[in-house]
Amino acid sequence: MISDLRLQQFRSYQDASFEFSQGVNIIVGPNGSGKTNLLEALLVLAVGRSYRVGDAELLSFGAEWCRLDADIHGSNATRTVKIKTIPKQSKTYDINGKQYFRLTQPHLLPVVLFEPNHLQLLHGAPELRRNYLDDLLELTMPGFISFRKNYRRLLSQRNALLKRPRLPSTQELFPWNLRLSELGATIARARAELISQLAESLPALYKDLSQTETALSIEYHPKFPIESYESHMLAKLESHVVEDAQRGFTAYGPHREDFMVYFANNPAAETASRGETRTALLALKILELQQLEQVRGQTPLLLLDDVFSELDGARRQALTTYVQRYQTFITTTDADLVIQHFTEAANIIPIQKAIT
Template identity: 35%
Template sequence: MEITRAQLTGFRSYEACELTPCEGVNVLLGDNGQGKTNVLEALYVCCTGRSHRTRQDRELIRWGAEFASVRVDAMRRDGSHEVEIVLPALGRRRIKVSGQEIARSGELMGHITGVLFSPEDLRTVKDGPAERRRFVDMALSQIKPAYYYALQRYARALKQRNETLKTIAVQPSYMAMLDSWDEQLSTAGAELMRQRRAYIEKLSRAAAETHRDISDDRERLEIRYLPSVTMGDDAQANMEALFTARETDVRRMTTSVGAHRDDVQILVEGRDVRAFGSQGQQRTAALSMRLSELDVMREQLGEWPMLMLDDVMSELDPGRRRQLVGRLKGIQTFITCTDAEDLAGAGVGRAWRVEGGALKQL
């Protein structure tokens, strides 16, 4: 997949800008705080409907502006795709796919596909399980819109079950209502678990290979799914787990078991990199995971998604940089950097100077 044009209006530091990237390596060059990441963020919003930096749409709207909008045109094997997202300061966001306004947010998924590696990715490795679930959820939602809908169903049922648990504390007769929420939660949860297991198995295989290359054969990376329900990924096992947890859940007024408690373990040389990895090992593990996400997405989608690398080059030693650059062939890539020297050997196709929220093609 290739982005042929991107237009940002009132998005972060941009009043209005347009770029027509090439199919190879595109570079955004500029000093700190000039608006490089903002461009990648806008592209990422068109892939997933969400920013990687904030959940608040308002933060994406240029200060003082009435709305922010991003439009991305892409060429894929099956033809052209366009996504346009308008985020008004007041009111609901509007999304158009190929000119048609969509009714459900899931309809956005899978049109513009991309993988973003950013400094925030270190959190996937270092922070709590929520970050790792998000890593998996965002990739799977782009590959399979059905997964995104299952996530939504799950979140709704979970909210209702938790509310019911709170009601039970004052009205014990509401206990019977748990049955129906348990059932909905189990069906959606089982679907999430099955897809997560299959995805993480593929990811782990790809990541082992990527990591071996990037670390120059020095390190072994393994990614393991740690489901919250250990008896099985089916609805029945989820039902039983919820039933067993009922007493605890009523006491704590929250749901203690299910897909929202899943985790993913990342091991380097057989040890949990979260606890035992050095900063550099954690960074490389995060990079390997993103590059593997790219591989798995290609396998599933039948074509490469685009790749966005934010602030990556300067952090890698020359060997790792070479390995990374070697992988970019045939993949439309967007790279941000402050120093053009860091790009030696990257085969830059098109470059822009980013300054004070304006883009100038070099």
Template identity: 30%
Template sequence: MIVKSLKIKNYRNLKEVELNLNEDLNIFIGNNGQGKTNLLESIYVCSIGRTFRLNSENELINFNENKSIIEASINKNNYDLKIDLILEKNKRKQVFFNGVKLDKTGEMIGVLNNVIFTPDDMKIIKDSPIERRKFINIDISQIKPKYKYMLNQYKKIVSQRNNILKNFYTNNSNKDIINIWNDYLVNIGTELIYYRNDYINNLKKYAVDIYSDLSGNNEMLDISYKSNIGNINDKDKSYIKKIFLEKIEKNLENEIERRVTLYGPHKDDLSIKINGKECKYFASQGQQRSAILAIKLAEIEIINKEIGEYPILLLDDVLSELDNSRKGYLIKYIKGIQTVITTTDDNDLKNLTKNYNKNFYYINEGKIGNITN
């Protein structure tokens, strides 16, 4: 899958941009604060309808304007497709797929597949389990639209169940009602746990080899899914359901006291280790970055397996902190996959991509130009 061209109007500092992208490598060079991440973000927004940064929709529109438009022309499985996204201050965003307005923005997910790596992704290792769950959720939603629906259902169930736990003893019928909510929780929760565990095992299959190559066969990566209902690896759905139900039935008093649902996929986590040691506490900056990179490259392989085409790869300032051999491996890996890469310093990339089909662009105060080379 490739993005053939982009038309951007008033997206952050990108006032008016029209770009034809190279089907292989696109390198955007610019100083700090010129709009490189904004450009990657504009492609990402056409993929899942929202930003990966901590901004409200209004903040994505240029400070001095009320409306922003992004148009992405895509070629997927030899079909030309188009996504148009319109953001208007204090209004609901509008998404058009091939000119037809979508009822829900969620329907766009899966059209423009992408894998993005930004410096913020280090949060997946460094921050709380919330970041790791967010990462898993976005990934699985791209390839399994049903997952996102189930996730929303599950969130509603947890919130309803929490309401009952909060006022448990004020109403005698709650003893019966909680059993109904337990069933809902366990049924949908089991599906989520199963999907997540399966996805992580798949990711691991690719990421372990990629990391090993990336580190010159010197280091070993391990990833595993951690559920707080117990060890569910290699277990079938009926087993997961059984231990999930047992866990919440056994801990009901505890939950009533704490007034929240304590067990289930809303509490699960991911363990990422290098050479047997948890990355979060023991890995160096470069090793952490390499681990995330290996996971992202593994994601590309999973998407390719699922949809039969590689997604577009968005790499924001990824080369810093990687040593030369890791940089070289990355650049070799992405050959043949449409990639947009941003950098403040193009010296490394110029050397590493000598025989590549590529476009260089400069970006300055939100204006983009081609560099002929």
């Protein structure tokens, strides 16, 4: 748990300090006041990078350096992130007085982020959903980072071969086809298993958050049978060399697959309202928390940017109640809502304007 944070020359903050509770912290203020910047600082502190911009843009306008300092309650740890642009750009991390130039897995603070662009997950391109699964698997499955990286490398190499003026023979492509099939099966099975785990808890969790009886489900749609994925994918790659060469890319494998969320057996992309979409995404984020907590043995942080929009009162209350056991940071512009409903259940952090 982050008990306090000081920001120096970070975004809109010249020098500001905040104290946090171990439960729900609601950051309230008008647009442009720095709410999301504070949320972003917490993410940089946890994982070393922003979800919005590169390191140089985290510095206040005209500044040559920025710094974040925090105390971690429960482990008596201190954590500092320093970013400089002069004489050259650099970033260092100080954890309990020891300096690091990059954060490896043991030094990351587990964190789950929701921000408005995530609403595209259910309605947007399949690549968004594939990346969602693979990003979570990188954090929860040992070795998946390597599987994903190697698959992408081999896929790029095979696609380059397909684009050559002379059509490569099946024999020439066999080493790529074989290894792609092996790695593709590993990735597809990992995704299918993750979706299976999510599917066990998602329906009940959605009902709790939505305060409705709407049936929500989630399914992975592989191109080949999971139990014999390697052989089916290999056969498809070998029998479609001409077609792939005409397209200029490999058309089969986990890089072309998708998962779907359904409301009462209807695709969410076709039937879900914005409120339903937001609630479904929040349910998935809570399941991410549980996955990370199980793997890391450490309670993650939960960062929710502009989460109350399009949620009715019952869903807001249900969400706030559900995340009490996690250290949660929620941004909102609705001061009246916070005063009426959350002053006793949460730590309120008012921000009137950008702090300079």
